[in-house]
Amino acid sequence: MQDAGEASTPMADPFPSLGEPVSAAPAPSKPRCEAKPDMSSEDAFPTLGASAVRTQRAPTAWVSPVPVIQRVMHQATVSLRLSDEQLAKLNTVLPKVQAKCPTVKIEASTTRKTGNTTFIFKGANEAAVQLAKKELTVQLARRITTTVLVPASLRAHVIGAGGKHIKSITEQTGVRIHVPPRTADAPVDEVDDPLLGEQMEITIEGDEIHANEAQAMIQAMIAERTSKLSQRLAHIEPEFYPFLAGARGARLEALMANEGRGEVTIKVPPPHRRDAPILVHGERASVGAVVDAIEAQVRDMRATFHTLSLTIPKRQHTCLVGDSAADILAATRCSIELPPTHDASECVTIRGPQTQLPLALTAALERANAITVKVVDVGALHPEADKQHARYLVQWLSGKAPRADGVQVFLPTVAALDAGRAHVDVVGEDEEAVARVHRELEQLVRPLGPSALRVTELDPLAHPLVVGKRHQLLKGYEARGVDVLVPPEHSGRSDVLLVHRGAEAERAAALEAVLQELTTAAASVANLRTEHLSIPAQYHSKILGPDRTVLNALMGEDRMHVVLGRQGTAPADVGPRTDDSVVVRGAPAAVERVVARLQQLAADAEQDSIENSFVDELHVPGVYVPRLIGRGGAAVAKLRDELGVRVDFPDADDKTRAKTVPIVLTGRKECVAEAKARLNAQVQRLADETTVRLRVPSDMHGALIGPGGKYVSRLQDKYGVRILFPRGDDEAQAADEVSVRGGKRGVAEAQAELLELLAYEQERNQAEELPVPQRAVARILGRGGATINQLRLETGADIDVEREADASGHAILRLRGSRAAIEAVRTAIQAIVADVEREAELQLDIPSQFHAQLIGQGGQHLRDLIVRAGGPTEPRAQAQMVRFARDHSNTVTVRAEQAVAQRIAELLQNEARALSERVVHGAVAPPRVHGQLVARGGRRHSPWQQEHGVQIVLPHWREYAELEAPANAADLADADPAHIVKVLGGAENVQHVLQAIDALVAADAQRRRPRVPRAARVDDDDDADV
Secondary structure: OOHHHHHOOOOOOOOOOOOOOOOOOOOOOOOOOOHHHHOOOOOOOOOOOOOOOOOOOOOOOOOOOOOOOOOEEEEEEEEEEHHHHOOOOOOHHHHHHHHHHOEEEEEEEOOOOOOEEEEEEEEEEEHHHHHHHHHHHHHOOOEEEEEEEEEEEHHHHHHHHHHHHHHHHHHHHHEEEOOOOOOOOOOOOOOOOOOHOOEEEEEEEEEEEHHHHHHHOOOOHHHHHOOEEEEEOOOOOEEEEEEEOHHHHHHHHHHHHHHOOEEEEEEEEOOHOOOOOOEEEEEEHHHHHHHHHHHHHHHHHHHHHHEEEEEEHHHHHHHHHHHHHHHHHHHHOOEEEOOOOOOOOOEEEEOOOOOOOOHHHHHHHHHHHOEEEEEEEEHHHHHOHHHHHHHHHHHHOOOOOOOOOOOEEOOOOOOHHHHHOOOOEEEEEHHHHHHHHHHHHHHHHHHHHHHHHHEEOOOHHHHHHHHHHHHHHHHHHOOOOEEEEEOOOOOOOOEEEEEEOOHHHHHHHHHHHHHHHHHHHHHOOOEEEEEEEEEHHHHHHHHHHHHHHHHHHHHHHOOOEEEEEEOOOOOHHOOOOOOEEEEEEEEEHHHHHHHHHHHHHHHHHHHHHHOOEEEEEEEEHHHHHHHOOOOHHHHHHHHHHHHOOEEOOOOOHHHHHHOEEEEEEEHHHHHHHHHHHHHHHHHHHHHHHHEEEEOOOOOHHHHHHHHHHHHHHHHHHHHOEEEEOOOOOOOOOOOOOEEEEEEEEHHHHHHHHHHHHHHHHHHHHEEEEEEHHHHHHHHHHOOHHHHHHHHHHHHHHHHEEEEEOOOOOOOOOEEEEEEHHHHHHHHHHHHHHHHHHHEEEEEEEEOOHHHHHOOOOHHHHHHHHHHHOOOOOHHHHOOOOEOOOOOOOOOOEEEHHHHHHHHHHHHHHHHHHHHHHOOEEEOOOOHHHHHHHHHHHOOOOOOHHHHHOOEEEOOHHHHHHHOOOOOOHHOOOOOOOHHEEEEEEOOOHHHHHHHHHHHHHHHHHHHOOOOOOOOHHHHHHHHOOO
16 A cells, blocks of 8 residues: 555656656556456447448549440351361461451360360351351361252242242352252142152252251251141032131131131132132141041031022022122021022022021022012014124123112123023112113113114224224214224124114214224225135144244234134135134235244144154053153153153053053154153063051151151152152041052061151150149149259150149149150159148238248248248248238248148247237337347347347337337336337246346446546545544
């Protein structure tokens, strides 16, 4: 203990001036005792506030605020197996390519294990990268020649318009492509299946890489085109067309939408083209379904439909077509069949179900009687005239008949005029309008007696002079009351009809004046020359040429008239004509030129026939004739094109097929000999030919044909056979029958390979249906299809899910693949179903305001709860175990195994009950102790949260305002709001925590009491001793 004197001694200056001398030595220092820091001191460790928001540093002058745009680099890779010679050549090839494409970087690396050299091309320009790749492969890759089989019917599609497709492929790949010429000039039937037709071989020459690319491009074109199929249903009777189309096409639309799945178009010929077949075009599978539906409907109609015939006046047939026929078909399911307009028959046939025929009959009669028909008998208006007069008047009426809305005027047909029935029918629903048109017709025809008509003969070459430019002369005659009717230009007729419409007193003068003008106009061609030649009729086709092209070329621009044989009209001074007659009429110079050219053409044709007139015969079994002719005459056309030989076959019938028939060959002697040798060789091949029929399920045909017909074409070319798959319209071949035709050895080998391929494909294409409970479908699919896709990848099987459940509550899974794949996927699915069936699904009623607390931040609290209940620890397995309603309802669904689901439900209900029983109390705690109420590191968890389940909420937290007012708010009225801490939890536990907080605050206050100086404490002690 120090005395008072020592205590009063002044302290030395701790910072003496540097210039002053130190008079006394420093006192010896005592050893220092380090004081331990007070961890609860607010001054030493103040409460940290929320971290400030980081502000973005302003960019300096050295940093650009604009992000740098990275340049896109294009890359291409090619791997080549180079020989030693090519590797030595690589050192010279790479610099050349690099010099030609300086913007492309080329990297090369060789794998010793495989011996392949990989080249990587990189550059900013894709075109330059591809050019470098092309240049390198052309110089280094192995040169090959490969072939690709293409249906002959798609030859034009592969070539493209003007060779567009082939040119594009060659420009991209740099290879040479050779397409063989067409073997027949017969048009290819567009409705035949290309995969089953004749195949041709396209040759590709070039480097290996680009040759394979070109082959793939051609195969892609064929696959795209052959994915669709056109089928012609020529075996269906036209009487059924209206029923297949339906009223206003309703049945067609339903077929295309349902059986066709929107991938098929159906064309049913209109009523005026009933001789044409039905066409079905679209995706291959859908076309088959549509054709099956159509044929099923036709079979039903053939078995159940009947007909009813009645007589309805011909003029009333017009009211039974169009909308009227469609309405009757829609209402009664019966069709109305009318005779052609050129047929005088008045018989009407009604076709349909037996029970509907009376209804259709009533509807047809109502429609027929609903119109008004009035007849103008042209012959009866002029009984003194002959039939020709009525014919002329009808000809004139064709352009003069009055018109009215809703009224139709029907002129008599040629057959009716020949029979003397010159009746003009006026038809319409409006009786007044029909009567008005009828009166107008009679007013037009009645004044035109025999004296009003005049017929004159004018040379056909003079007709343009009578008509005038743009019919100006005809219009002039018409203005004077005279109609001049000139025959059609190419008819060769010379009769011109004049009709006067004016007063009878002026008629003779007017007609004579017009006739005189016509004669004067025709006089300008009076110096025309006529030549009558005799050229054998067998050469007339060569004079005409296709569509008169040769004859038009002979005549040129001159206006001439050429008549061949007995057909057509010729001048009267020509005399009698025969089948060999050729009459040429025109200007003298032109006639002389054309006659000379015709004679030269006839002489050339005669000489050609002499040179090609060698005839030889070949006798072959009649059964081989169709094969020798070829499909669509292709084989005969090939002989004609290559050798110039005409091949004549006898008419095919059952008798000729059973015996030997002659084939006549005509042409040059050496060409006929070659054609005969070819036919003999083909007959020998046919004699060795056999046909084998294999039973192949129809659903396996596509697998045997292969993509683009690749598999079947390879077999046909390898063994020299013909493999025929059934078509929809081939009734002679069953739907599951495949024919192999060819030489005996080739057929046997092709049959063996086909059966081997069939067995392989059947093994790979096994199918099975697996029923599963509907509630297991979602688990089998997985989220976003993840589970079912994983099953497909692991097992290699295809899985199709039928979403709709049957009456037993099961959905159907269709499994396809090999037996092993189906077995594996079935086992996996059954395991999933077993897990689902072991599961229990519980519905809990938990207030929605507690859902967030039960889930926890990021779902962590819920995952921990599942683990505590004995559930899985993997997040993927925990998914969907507990589902909270998204519509803010109180429903919580628990789905898991029975025991785990019960445990999860208990924990959830316990926690929900605890949350519902929570109370809020306030405790007074200065801000300096707030840091001691929560865990270190700023985490908002008090030490009591794990022990008592009590949460501490500080005043500056967001949750503070969301909580209700403390239950002991009255006790806290005098406290600073910044010092009030809310305590949330069970009532009993909250009281324990409040006591602990009070103790913590008291201890902090005790530590913070002001300290008494040591000397004062000594004095107090001394006083206490005295």
